[in-house]
Each structure stands twice: as structure tokens, then as C-alpha cells.
Amino acid sequence: MHPPTSNTSNVIPCDDYRWEGVERKDYKTDTANFRSIHRYSLLGEEYEPLSAHTRYFEIQPGGYSSLERHQHPHSVVVIRGGGSVILDNALHPIGLHDVVYIAPYSIHQFHADRGETLGFICVVDRDRDRPRIPAAEEVAEVITDPEVLARIRR
């Protein structure tokens, strides 16, 4: 292995959703409203010319990401299994290769709720605001559907 540098093109081989030299990271450390989710930084901080970072998130069955809200948008492509995603006042089933666009300030949460692992690529801008956990009043303003409300984990 030759460590990547910003000026060298390279291939990062993958074997069963694990990439050579890419470590599993904690999802977050400052909040606790998530479960059974890990992050893998595929093309990130160490690649200086990239203004977009490519990460892989993997949620074990029964797990979920934080319910969050932020200015920066997300571009998501599911590459493993399926589950569902809350996008504001709607709950969408998601499966292999579905694409999810998360618009600025959308309240969103991913769920691995099909009894299988849910894994997805998520692209974000290098320069971005910090995700926020919306207050109960913000959630109430945006989400009114009882089915969606019932699915929120926090």
C-alpha cells in the first residue's frame, strides 16, 4: 500500500463493504440520539483538492442515524440493503441504489428497519455547518403525520 496524497490518483480496493486502509469511525461523539451506526471516510480530509467528501455510513439492523437538521445538503446513494428515511413530513422506503437528496434544513433520519444492514454513500461539502438536533417545537412545526412522528427516534 502506498498512502494517498492529494497529488496522486489511486484505487482503494473494497472487499465486502470494507475498504483497504479505511478505518471504521464512530458516528459522533457529542450526541446520543443514534444507534448502531458507523462512518467510513472514503475520500475526505486528506485529499486536499476535493471540495466534496465521500463517506460511507453503515447502520446495523434496528439502528438509526440522528434526527438532524443543517444548512448543507446531502447526496446519498444506497449501496447496501435497505431501510427507510424520514425527510421532513414524509417517510420513504429506500432500497439498493436509490438516490436520496436531502435539501438544506430538511429534518432527516435514516432507519435500518427492514431486518437488514443499511449502507449508503453520502457526499457533503468540505466546508459545511455542524448538524443540529432540532428542538421539539421545530419538529412539531415540520412533522405532523402521525406515522412519521411515530418513527422518530431520539
Added chain:
Amino acid sequence: MHPPTSNTSNVIPCDDYRWEGVERKDYKTDTANFRSIHRYSLLGEEYEPLSAHTRYFEIQPGGYSSLERHQHPHSVVVIRGGGSVILDNALHPIGLHDVVYIAPYSIHQFHADRGETLGFICVVDRDRDRPRIPAAEEVAEVITDPEVLARIRR
């Protein structure tokens, strides 16, 4: 279907590498040094808040992308089949979920040379320079390995 807008989160469902409402596009129109390749814009121009565009490229067996060079980097994740990629003076086999980083000004070309379709997600900045076909002298400066030279199609 509700057409996406920049302010609305949404899911674009996928069925066997085809996304609802996403049309197949020609790869390019102003050069001819490619074969059996098509482009699908998954999250692109119509999503104004996105500074990174997510596209899917699909190369049929025996096909290849242009040999090209440009300032903007590429972030690539293979999601279908396999093949190989020329990255400057090296030829790399690529398979499912391998990640490819293409650094600024790298000379590169994708090949579906395993008898199967090669499909990959490719993320680029919204604002980017136009790809250029490197002149023969530029190629000779960068690529000296006979095996790599023999694989170039142009």
C-alpha cells in the same frame, strides 16, 4: 411523481441501475474517443444548493471512456461489475465498490474489459474545467509503461 426542486428533499427510486425520471444521456458530443458509454445525471444541475454533482456512468463490455485530463478531481465508487482504469502510468483492476480518486491533471481512462458492464458513481464539482484530450506528447511524458500504453484507446 413530483418533480424535484432545490428546496425539497426527495428519493429517486432505482430499479436495476435505472432511476425513476432520470434519462440516459450521451456521454459527450464533441469528441469521439470513447465507446459504449452513457451518462445519467442523478443529482445535478437542477439541485441548486449542491456544489457537487453526482452522476452515474455505465460502460458496456468492450467499451471505454475518453482518455482525458483536467484540473478538477473525480471521486468514483464502482457500483456495477468491474473493469480497469488507467491512472497516469498505472493500470488498476477495479471491482465492485472500489473507490477511485482521480487527482488534478491525472491522465485517466476507464475500460469495461472484463466481459461485464462497468458502472460507477462519479462526483465532481459544479464549477469545473472542461476535460481535455491530452496530446500525444503529454501522454508520452506521463505514461511510459508498455502495458499501460497498449491499453490506451483513442
